[in-house]
Amino acid sequence: MSFWLKILGSNAAVPAHSRNQTSQILKVNSHFFLIDCGEGTQHQLNKYGIRLSKIDHIFISHLHGDHYYGLIGLISTLHLYGRKKNLIIYGPPGLAEIITIQLKHSSTSLTYDIEIKEWKPGTSELIFENKILEVTTFPMDHRISCSGFLFKEKPLPRKINKELLPKEILPSQIGLLKSGKNVENAEGDIIFSNDELTIEPRPPVSYAYCSDTRFMDGIVPFVMGVTLIYHEATFMDDRADRAALTFHSTARQAATIAKKAGVGKLIIGHFSTRYKNLKPLLVEAKEVFENSYLGIEGSDFVLVD
Amino acid sequence: MSFWLKILGSNAAVPAHSRNQTSQILKVNSHFFLIDCGEGTQHQLNKYGIRLSKIDHIFISHLHGDHYYGLIGLISTLHLYGRKKNLIIYGPPGLAEIITIQLKHSSTSLTYDIEIKEWKPGTSELIFENKILEVTTFPMDHRISCSGFLFKEKPLPRKINKELLPKEILPSQIGLLKSGKNVENAEGDIIFSNDELTIEPRPPVSYAYCSDTRFMDGIVPFVMGVTLIYHEATFMDDRADRAALTFHSTARQAATIAKKAGVGKLIIGHFSTRYKNLKPLLVEAKEVFENSYLGIEGSDFVLVD
Numbered sequence: 247m248s249f250w251l252k253i254l255g256s257n258a259a260v261p262a263h264s265r266n267q268t269s270q271i272l273k274v275n276s277h278f279f280l281i282d283c284g285e286g287t288q289h290q291l292n293k294y295g296i297r298l299s300k301i302d303h304i305f306i307s308h309l310h311g312d313h314y315y316g317l318i319g320l321i322s323t324l325h326l327y328g329r330k331k332n333l334i335i336y337g338p339p340g341l342a343e344i345i346t347i348q349l350k351h352s353s354t355s356l357t358y359d360i361e362i363k364e365w366k367p368g369t370s371e372l373i374f375e376n377k378i379l380e381v382t383t384f385p386m387d388h389r390i391s392c393s394g395f396l397f398k399e400k401p402l403p404r405k406i407n408k409e410l411l412p413k414e415i416l417p418s419q420i421g422l423l424k425s426g427k428n429v430e431n432a433e434g435d436i437i438f439s440n441d442e443l444t445i446e447p448r449p450p451v452s453y454a455y456c457s458d459t460r461f462m463d464g465i466v467p468f469v470m471g472v473t474l475i476y477h478e479a480t481f482m483d484d485r486a487d488r489a490a491l492t493f494h495s496t497a498r499q500a501a502t503i504a505k506k507a508g509v510g511k512l513i514i515g516h517f518s519t520r521y522k523n524l525k526p527l528l529v530e531a532k533e534v535f536e537n538s539y540l541g542i543e544g545s546d547f548v549l550v551d
Numbered sequence: 552m553s554f555w556l557k558i559l560g561s562n563a564a565v566p567a568h569s570r571n572q573t574s575q576i577l578k579v580n581s582h583f584f585l586i587d588c589g590e591g592t593q594h595q596l597n598k599y600g601i602r603l604s605k606i607d608h609i610f611i612s613h614l615h616g617d618h619y620y621g622l623i624g625l626i627s628t629l630h631l632y633g634r635k636k637n638l639i640i641y642g643p644p645g646l647a648e649i650i651t652i653q654l655k656h657s658s659t660s661l662t663y664d665i666e667i668k669e670w671k672p673g674t675s676e677l678i679f680e681n682k683i684l685e686v687t688t689f690p691m692d693h694r695i696s697c698s699g700f701l702f703k704e705k706p707l708p709r710k711i712n713k714e715l716l717p718k719e720i721l722p723s724q725i726g727l728l729k730s731g732k733n734v735e736n737a738e739g740d741i742i743f744s745n746d747e748l749t750i751e752p753r754p755p756v757s758y759a760y761c762s763d764t765r766f767m768d769g770i771v772p773f774v775m776g777v778t779l780i781y782h783e784a785t786f787m788d789d790r791a792d793r794a795a796l797t798f799h800s801t802a803r804q805a806a807t808i809a810k811k812a813g814v815g816k817l818i819i820g821h822f823s824t825r826y827k828n829l830k831p832l833l834v835e836a837k838e839v840f841e842n843s844y845l846g847i848e849g850s851d852f853v854l855v856d
Contacts, residue, residue, distance in 0.1 A: 260628045261594055283806040285624040289566055311627040315620075319590040321618040323565045340656035345654055351614040351645035353695050390658050424638045 247378075249274050249399065249451050249550040251474065253515065253541045254290040255282075258480045258494070259312050262519040266290055266543060267312040270476070271301075272453060273347060274379055280304045280320075281395065281455050287316035288323055288525040292523075298324055299331075303374065305381070307457030308392035314341070320350050321360065336373050338391045339364045367391035370468060384468035386459035389493045395455045396468060402447035410443055424516035431534060451549040454509070458516065460490055461499035469507045473549050476541060477503050479514035482521070482530055497527040501534035515541035552683075553755050554579050554704065554855040556779065558820065558846045559595040560587075563785045563799075564617050567824040571595055571848060572617040576606075577702060579684055585609040585625075586700060588761050589715070592621035593628055599849060603629055604636075608679065610686070611642035612762035613697035619646070623653050626665065634663040641678050641686075643696045644669045672696035675773060689773035690763035694798045699762060701773060704755035710751050717743070756854040759814070763821065765795055766804035772814045778854050781846060782808050784819035787826070787835055802832040804821060806839035818847035 250273050255266030269285025271291070278300040291298055298320065306314050314337070324333065331480070335341065342362040349356065365373050365383050368391070374381035378400055386392040403424040411420075419429045419438060429438035454469040456477040469475055477500035481489045489496050497514055504512035512535050517524055524540050531538035539545070555578050560571030572589025576596070585592070596603055603625065611619050616656040619642070629638065640646065647667040654661065670678050670688045673696070679686035681706055682724050689698040708729040718723075724734045724743060734743035759774040761782040776782055782805035786794045802819055809817035817840050822829055829845050836843035844850070 259631045261597065285621065286594055289591055289594075292566065309653075311624055311653070311657060315624045315627070316590065319616055319620045322620070326564045342658060344653055348614075348616070348649055351649060351695075352616060527557075 247275060247402075247550050248548075249453075250380075250546055250548040251476075251513075252294060252296070252547075253513070253543055253545045254287055255284050256515045256517055256540075257312075258478075258516045258518050258544045260519060261286065263522050265517065266504075267315075267335045268457070268516055269316065269318035270455070270541075271296060274397070274399070274468065277379070279381075279397065281428075282313040282457065283315075283317040283320060284312045285315040287384060288320045290543070295420070299327065299329060302331060302333060303336045304333070304337075305395050305455075306335065306341060307386070307394070307455070308388060308390055309338055309340055309344075310390065310458065313457065318345060321345065321356070322352075322354070324358065325354065325356045329356075332359045332361060332521065334374075335360060335362045336365055336395075336479070338363060338367060338393065339467060365393055366385065367393070373539070381531055384465065384470075386457055386465075387462045388458045388460070392458055394457060394465065394468065396452065396472070397455070398452040398472075401450050404440070404444040405447050407443055407445050412438070414475075443506055448550075453549070456500075456503070458493065459546070460493045461495050465503055466506045471502070471508050472514065473510045474547055475507065475511070476513040476515060478516035479527055479531065480516050480518050482527055497530040498534055501531040503537040504538070510537065511547070512538040513541040513545075513547060514538060520535055552580055552707075552855050553853075554758075555851055556758060556781075556818075557599060557601070558818070558848055558850045559592055559599070559851075560589050561820045561822055561845075561847045562617075563783075563821045563823050565824060566591065568827050569848075570672055570822065573762070573821055575760070575846075576601060579702070579704070581605075582607065582681075582684070584686075587612055587618040587762065587792075588620075588622040588625060590620040590624075590653070593625045595848070604632065604634060607636060607638060609638070609640045609642075610700050610760075611640065611646060612691070612699070612760070613693060613695055614645055614649075615641055615695065615763065618762065623650060626650065626654075627657075627659070629663065630659065630661045631751040634661075637666060638663045640665060640667045641670055641688075641700075642667060643672060643698065670698055672698070686781075687773075689770065692767045692798065693763045693765070693772075693774070697763055699764070699770065699773065700760045701757065701777070702760070703757040703777075703854045705748055706755050707752035709745065709749035710752050712748055715748055716801065753855075758854070761805075761808070763798065764800060765798045766800050766807070768811070770808055771811045774814065775811050778815045779818065779852055780809055780812065780814045780816070781818040781820060783821035784832055784836065785821050785823050787832055802835040803839055806836040810844070811838040815842065816852070817843040818846040818850075818852060819831065819843060 254269035257265035479497040479500040480494035483498040559574035562570035574592040575761035784802040788803040
């Protein structure tokens with residue numbers, strides 16, 4: 247089991263100061279989830295040695311260009327490389343129309359199938375689930391429909407203590423133990439005790455991605471206690487008015503959400519071009535929430551190694 | 552007067568080997584003309600220190616993504632920088648729809664006006680003209696509608712030989728001399744002789760951009776005698792079949808067009824990802840047309856300094 251996040255872009259609105267526009271890649275075991283896809287994201291993936299073909303799921307938070315203009319290029323490149331696997335994209339209403347029209351005008355019939363699943367704005371819904379992970383949306387407060395994404399590992403089965411395991415135990419009985427039950431005989435007597443033969447697994451980890459948003463207390467319940475949160479911090483607090491006006495947040499506000507939600511670690515990003523030096527933003531966040539980090543290009547955040 | 556070209560991207564289809572997708576910038580005096588705009592073109596302009604705000608005219612050859620996916624990002628960045636000047640884009644039918652739909656879904660009302668002038672496929676027409684330059688289209692042979700662009704300086708006025716100019720000459724009489732005429736008195740006698748007082752100007756320069764195309768003799772008349780030609784050379788000649796099949800050209804074919812048209816200098820570009828080392832393509836072109844160059848990122852071709 248591995249669970250790590252790499253930042254591919256950290257600048258707001260435009261590329262500047264060698265900072266790209268927003269994109270991140272989350273790896274959970276062998277699955278690569280791309281989160282937002284600003285222009286040049288495929289270049290960043292190449293730069294960091296992440297094979298484009300590994301990505302099967304893409305999550306787009308909203309239709310401002312700095313969060314999705316790189317998507318059509320990535321789709322085209324996968325086609326030109328002869329991809330066969332399906333690609334599933336979760337995005338706001340309108341995304342399918344934008345992609346379809348560009349493929350139409352280039353007379354492109356892709357070598358693979360794309361499924362664009364448009365999530366419902368203004369609410370929270372489960373949009374992805376596999377054996378180990380669930381992804382749910384939750385609403386942001388932005389100028390256009392915008393969603394956060396919560397990537398939540400499912401509770402892990404109890405771990406068998408192999409040293410103590412009797413040789414005669416059957417596979418089906420091991421399954422019972424892993425699910426937290428005792429193994430009983432026909433009379434209801436415990437023959438293999440869960441307490442004795444299993445160990446508590448590590449707690450499941452979770453990652454909350456809070457894309458462009460004004461400060462909003464309503465985010466807190468959705469991200470309560472997550473292991474890692476990313477929250478945009480376009481401005482510093484002396485520009486809180488400007489942040490509110492443009493539907494963005496400050497570093498202090500991002501840290502306030504992290505603190506209220508009792509998260510493990512905070513990443514801030516989506517920095518305004520006005521900040522060439524990002525240290526003051528980090529200092530501001532740390533004043534409220536000590537375990538804060540800058541989400542700059544190439545940074546890795548490993549939750550499970 | 553200055554007239555130079557800088558290459559911003561040289562790779563075909565996808566970004567690879569640190570080569571970007573197609574884009575070039577042509578500077579004629581104070582005018583910057585952007586020719587094609589693959590993904591990441593705004594990053595390349597930043598890298599080479601060319602201010603985005605300088606660009607007033609953009610020419611798009613066709614709607615394959617490697618030639619235009621960077622356009623919407625550039626349009627957005629100019630908006631975010633608060634541009635006021637008009638931006639005029641010359642592109643194939645369909646481009647306006649693609650741009651409009653993306654601006655609609657981001658609820659963006661640009662700070663400036665865009666005029667998208669869609670040229671007529673399959674023919675040659677004058678699409679731009681100012682005091683010193685004309686731009687005409689000419690058809691390429693590609694899988695979808697695709698156009699080349701000829702940037703042609705207008706004939707320069709004769710230069711006044713200032714050392715010999717009499718003090719009593721009037722401005723209107725200087726104008727007559729510049730236009731190639733003699734200055735005569737009421738009786739029709741020559742009072743200031745053009746031959747004596749003016750010097751032949753340098754010949755006008757011209758640049759022909761031949762975007763994605765199969766080898767086509769029909770290009771030659773449009774580019775006859777140009778100072779500089781760019782012709783795509785996706786493959787080498789041992790893959791001429793593949794080139795024809797995919798509506799592309801080989802280095803030898805690009806050089807053949809240059810030779811037949813008697814041009815001054817040839818740039819080849821739009822290199823297939825299969826060629827990490829580009830020297831063999833240059834050697835192949837030079838076998839047919841000696842004055843050939845690789846159009847790699849950052850290369851400058853100065854026609855008038």
